[in-house]
Amino acid sequence: MSWIRDLKNELVKLVELIEDSQLKKIVLDVLEKPELTYSNTSPVINLEESPAAPRKHHFFTGGLLLHTTSVVKIAIALSEIIGEVYGIRINRDLVIASALLHDIYKYYQYTRDDVYGGYKMREDWYLAHHYALVGELVMRKAPEKLIRVVSEIHGDTPFTTIEGLIVHLADSLDAKLGEILQNIVFNKIKDFESTCRLYKVVDKLITEKNPREIFLLLFEKPDEFREIVNKACSSISAETT
Known part of the structure; x- marks a missing residue:
């Protein structure tokens, strides 16, 4: 970190x-x-x-x-x-x-x-x-x-x-800015992922990378954003099984 x-x-x-x-x-x-x-x-x-x-x-x-x-x-x-x-x-x-x-x-x-x-x-x-x-x-x-x-x-x-x-x-x-940006992240994740706990996956992503990189991927490289979210969700699922 x-x-x-x-x-x-x-x-x-x-x-x-x-x-x-x-x-x-x-x-x-x-x-x-x-x-x-x-x-x-x-x-x-x-x-x-x-x-x-x-x-x-x-x-x-x-x-x-x-x-x-x-x-x-x-x-x-x-x-x-x-x-x-x-x-x-x-x-x-x-x-x-x-x-x-x-x-x-x-x-x-x-x-x-x-x-x-x-x-x-x-x-x-x-x-x-x-x-x-x-x-x-x-x-x-x-x-x-x-x-x-x-x-x-x-x-x-x-x-x-x-x-x-x-x-x-x-x-x-x-x-207010932080709240709005978080909601954008949550809504984007909900578009393609329904099994992960949102707070867990976002905290994991930001902890392992950094907020700037997450927002950059979200707004400019959506395919890469989807990829790291899917990996994070898989990792969290493996940890809990």
């Missing part, structure tokens, strides 16, 4: 875009040591393998890192557009920092789904990921301006910062 390692390295490079040394240190510390310091409950999967949202968007292995990378880049682009068009002064460092961290503790919420494939919610975890993030940032003595922005991203509190709104919009856009 070299593409997942590449994504993790890309996220670290995005941290380097943060000029505020305090923000940069906090974000890097969380990425390098993402374990919650105030809970005795341990995650059952690691950050690198985590999906973004099982059964919703980026449900596959590595989906959380892929979604996060996209959200950061969309948020940076939105910041530039909003600043240019509307003349609003935006703290770019806060946008990047909060986008990098906005979903990081989702991996505490999930476990593998051995029946249907992919992942599912844990039954023994008790804290919504964005609440976990706010608590962890407080424990790590993060600046209040960062805590304020990340608390607004998921829409649970009124928007009082333009940075929180920007990352919220970027998050929503990429989540």
Whole structure:
């Protein structure tokens, strides 16, 4: 899964875009040591393998890192557009920092789904990921301006910062994009394969290759896409018999 390692390295490079040394240190510390310091409950999967949202968007292995990378880049682009068009002064460092961290503790919420494939919610975890993030940032003595922005991203509190709104919009856009692309993949597979569990086969394909290659084959080389799906389904069937 070299593409997942590449994504993790890309996220670290995005941290380097943060000029505020305090923000940069906090974000890097969380990425390098993402374990919650105030809970005795341990995650059952690691950050690198985590999906973004099982059964919703980026449900596959590595989906959380892929979604996060996209959200950061969309948020940076939105910041530039909003600043240019509307003349609003935006703290770019806060946008990047909060986008990098906005979903990081989702991996505490999930476990593998051995029946249907992919992942599912844990039954023994008790804290919504964005609440976990706010608590962890407080424990790590993060600046209040960062805590304020990340608390607004998921829409649970009124928007009082333009940075929180920007990352919220970027998050929503990429989540919707991921959901639509997944549905296209599912529908295409259903055209010629009815025996495979969809979540299992797509997770297997993306884990063994990478999302870019899967979408390239889907849209530009449909015969090759059909071939790798059939092979993956045969492999999964052999594993379960």
